[in-house]
Amino acid sequence: MKRYNGVIERYRKYLPVSSKTPVVSLHEGNTPLIFAPKISGALGSNFKVYLKYEGLNPTGSFKDRGMTVAISKAKEQGARAVICASTGNTSASAAAFSAKGNLKCLVVIPEGAIALGKLAQALIHNARVIAIRGNFDQALKIVLEISQNYPVKLVNSINPFRIEGQKTASFEICDYLGRAPDFHCLPVGNAGNITAYWKGYKEYYCHRKIKQLPKMLGFQAKGSAPIVKGYAIKNPKTIATAIKIGNPASWKQAVSARDESKGLIKAVSDAQILSAYKFLSQKEGVFVEPASAASIAGLFMLESEGFFSNLKNKRKEIVIVCTLTGHGLKDPQIAIKSIKHPPVVEASTSTVVKTARI
Numbered sequence: 165m166k167r168y169n170g171v172i173e174r175y176r177k178y179l180p181v182s183s184k185t186p187v188v189s190l191h192e193g194n195t196p197l198i199f200a201p202k203i204s205g206a207l208g209s210n211f212k213v214y215l216k217y218e219g220l221n222p223t224g225s226f227k228d229r230g231m232t233v234a235i236s237k238a239k240e241q242g243a244r245a246v247i248c249a250s251t252g253n254t255s256a257s258a259a260a261f262s263a264k265g266n267l268k269c270l271v272v273i274p275e276g277a278i279a280l281g282k283l284a285q286a287l288i289h290n291a292r293v294i295a296i297r298g299n300f301d302q303a304l305k306i307v308l309e310i311s312q313n314y315p316v317k318l319v320n321s322i323n324p325f326r327i328e329g330q331k332t333a334s335f336e337i338c339d340y341l342g343r344a345p346d347f348h349c350l351p352v353g354n355a356g357n358i359t360a361y362w363k364g365y366k367e368y369y370c371h372r373k374i375k376q377l378p379k380m381l382g383f384q385a386k387g388s389a390p391i392v393k394g395y396a397i398k399n400p401k402t403i404a405t406a407i408k409i410g411n412p413a414s415w416k417q418a419v420s421a422r423d424e425s426k427g428l429i430k431a432v433s434d435a436q437i438l439s440a441y442k443f444l445s446q447k448e449g450v451f452v453e454p455a456s457a458a459s460i461a462g463l464f465m466l467e468s469e470g471f472f473s474n475l476k477n478k479r480k481e482i483v484i485v486c487t488l489t490g491h492g493l494k495d496p497q498i499a500i501k502s503i504k505h506p507p508v509v510e511a512s513t514s515t516v517v518k519t520a521r522i
C-alpha cells in the first residue's frame with residue numbers, strides 16, 4: 165500500500181500544483197468518517213449520520229487542509245512571510261505549516277477572543293502574534309491591507325489556495341462512502357469551508373466520481389448570523405469563537421452553495437450549540453470545540469422542526485455527513501465551565517466508593 169503523505173499527494177490531479185511546487189505537509193487530511201448511531205437513531209431507522217472528525221488533523225482543525233496548499237504555493241511563489249487574521253485555528257495552522265516550511269508567520273487576533281489551546285499553538289510554533297482591540301472582521305481588514313502593500317502572503321480563506329485544499333474533505337467523504345451524502349451539515353463562520361466543500365462535490369460530480377450532489381446545510385451562531393439575517397453584524401456574539409464573524413469574506417459563495425444545492429443556512433443558539441456539544445462528547449464519544457457542535461445543533465433543530473419528516477421510515481437510506489471542524493481540546497475552558505466540577509473528598513477507599521455510587 166502506498167504511504168499516506170497528505171492531501172496534496174493524495175489529490176494532486178485536482179489541485180493547482182505542479183512537480184515544481186515545494187510541498188509543505190504535516191500529513192493533514194485522511195480524517196475518519198465516524199458512524200454516529202445515536203444521532204442516526206434520533207432521526208429515524210433509515211437515517212445514517214456520519215461525523216467527519218476534522219479535529220484529528222495535525223493542528224486539530226480542518227484549516228490544515230487549506231494551509232498545506234496555501235503555504236506550498238506561497239513558497240513556490242518565493243514568499244518569505246505569510247500573514248493572517250484569525251479566530252484561532254487559522255493562526256495555529258499557519259504557524260505550524262510556516263515552521264515546517266521555514267516561513268515567517270504574522271498573526272493578528274482579536275484580543276481576549278481566542279480559545280486558550282489555539283493561542284498556545286500559534287505562540288509555541290513561533291508566530292509573531294499581535295492582538296488588536298477589535299474583532300475578527302477588523303483584524304481581517306488590517307491583514308488584507310498589509311498583504312497588499314508589503315511582501316507578505318495572505319493565508320486567510322480569501323486566498324483561493326485555501327479553498328482548493330479544503331475541498332479535499334468532500335473527496336474523502338465520497339471516496340469513503342462510494343457516493344455523496346444526501347445532506348451535508350457544517351458550521352459557517354467566514355464561509356470558506358462551505359464554499360470549499362461545495363466546490364469539491366461539484367468537481368467530483370463533473371469527473372463522474374459521484375452521481376448526485378448533496379444539499380448543503382450551513383449553521384451560524386444566532387448572535388453572529390449575518391448570512392441568515394442578510395446584513396453584516398457589527399458586534400457578533402457567541403461562545404463559539406471560531407464562527408464569531410460578522411461579515412464573512414466568502415458570503416456570496418456561501419449563498420451560492422446554499423442555493424445551487426437547494427440547501428439552507430440557519431442560525432442556532434449558544435444553548436443549542438452547548439447541548440449538541442455535550443451530546444457529542446457524552447453519547448458519541450467525540451470531543452469537539454463549540455463551533456463544531458453547530459453542525460449537530462443544526463441537525464437536531466431541523467429534525468425538531470420536521471424538516472426530515474417526509475423522508476422518515478422509507479425504504480430509501482438517507483445519508484447525512486456532519487463536519488466536526490475542530491478538536492475539543494482547543495477550548496478546555498468551555499468544557500470545564502459547562503460541566504459540574506468533580507467533588508474533592510478525603511483520601512479513603514470507603515469515601516471514594518460512597519461518593520462514586522458504585
Ligand SMILES: *Cc1c(COP(=O)(O)O)cnc(C)c1O
Nearest residue numbers: 253353354355356357406489490
Ligand atoms: C474556521 C472554523 C470554522 C468556520 O469555518 P469558515 O470556513 O470560516 O466558515 C468553524 N469551526 C472551526 C473549528 C473553525 O476553525
